Amino acid sequence: MSKKIEHVMVIGAGQMGAGIAQVAAMNGYTVTLHDTKMELAEKGIAGIKKRLERDVAKERLSESDLARFLRLIQPSDQIGNAEHADLIIEAAVENMAIKKNIFAQLDSFAPKHAVLATNTSSLPITELAAATSRPEKVIGMHFMNPVPVMKLVEVIRGLQTSDAAFKAVEAVAKAMKKTPVEVNDFPGFVSNRILMPMINEAIFTVYEGVSTPEDIDNVMKLGMNHPMGPLTLADFIGLDTCLYIMEVLHEGFGDDKYRPCPLLRKYVNAGWLGKKTGRGFYVYD
Ligand code: CAA
Numbered sequence: 001m002s003k004k005i006e007h008v009m010v011i012g013a014g015q016m017g018a019g020i021a022q023v024a025a026m027n028g029y030t031v032t033l034h035d036t037k038m039e040l041a042e043k044g045i046a047g048i049k050k051r052l053e054r055d056v057a058k059e060r061l062s063e064s065d066l067a068r069f070l071r072l073i074q075p076s077d078q079i080g081n082a083e084h085a086d087l088i089i090e091a092a093v094e095n096m097a098i099k100k101n102i103f104a105q106l107d108s109f110a111p112k113h114a115v116l117a118t119n120t121s122s123l124p125i126t127e128l129a130a131a132t133s134r135p136e137k138v139i140g141m142h143f144m145n146p147v148p149v150m151k152l153v154e155v156i157r158g159l160q161t162s163d164a165a166f167k168a169v170e171a172v173a174k175a176m177k178k179t180p181v182e183v184n185d186f187p188g189f190v191s192n193r194i195l196m197p198m199i200n201e202a203i204f205t206v207y208e209g210v211s212t213p214e215d216i217d218n219v220m221k222l223g224m225n226h227p228m229g230p231l232t233l234a235d236f237i238g239l240d241t242c243l244y245i246m247e248v249l250h251e252g253f254g255d256d257k258y259r260p261c262p263l264l265r266k267y268v269n270a271g272w273l274g275k276k277t278g279r280g281f282y283v284y285d
Contacts (some may be wrong), residue, residue, distance in 0.1 A: 013044025019147025041075035187252030
């Protein structure tokens, strides 16, 4: 663990993975952005370029910095590229079987000193770690969406995570100009254990006809100073993700207070997943 972290590989070039790659490159790390197909990795990089070009247009980033950041990010469709990485941050789909498969492969390709982190929002780090031969170097590194804007990173210790791995990841989060928070591995960690029951309760409030989505959001925006109301935020996160996390909490704690609202389940079954499908609690063009 004494080797300094210089090369970060990000697995998954979706919204979270591309955001993490962008922030890593902007803070001087060499980055490999990996996905299952080269087009997907390149699409992730194209999204980063578009966001940075907006910053150039707003005159808060120079053309030369933009070019420098982009030069630091290489696309990949070969998981074997993990052999160059000091830290790997997995941001693939929230599916335990898929993540275990990725971690088993990373374990065989990544150098011995490399730390394997996951951006999971709710899956158990301890179980994922057990799919590798280096559970002491497996850790949660949970970024918030949108990654370039949000300051928090939950750094989650699995049962066997070493202090050295924790310190290394904490230092990377700080170098990325984020605020790391130390969390132990329990369902939903801290962020989603608190956020999701609030969102679920807002959905129950719609379900029971207490008020409209607009007014419920206004209560929390204007009354509690939240930047987005809980139903807008649910649409932004994805209703499928919200349901999934509520199920993890419900199963993990076995307590009825985490029961997903039937209306949430109904919307997900209808394919109303929020902003990404054009409809959730609101309609998007
Ligand atoms: N990428 C990069 N920058 C972005 C962005 C994105 N996807 N979205 C917005 N921004 C930037 C904008 O460029 C803008 O910057 P400037 O003002 O400097 O130009 C700034 O953020 C503000 O954007 P807007 O004025 O368009 O809108 P806003 O004031 O409503 O801010 C927001 C947008 C930052 C997303 C704000 O609404 C917010 O904080 N919402 C809550 C976000 C939140 O709770 N995230 C956590 C979700 S839960 C999660 O991620 C974890 C999980 O496990 C589910």
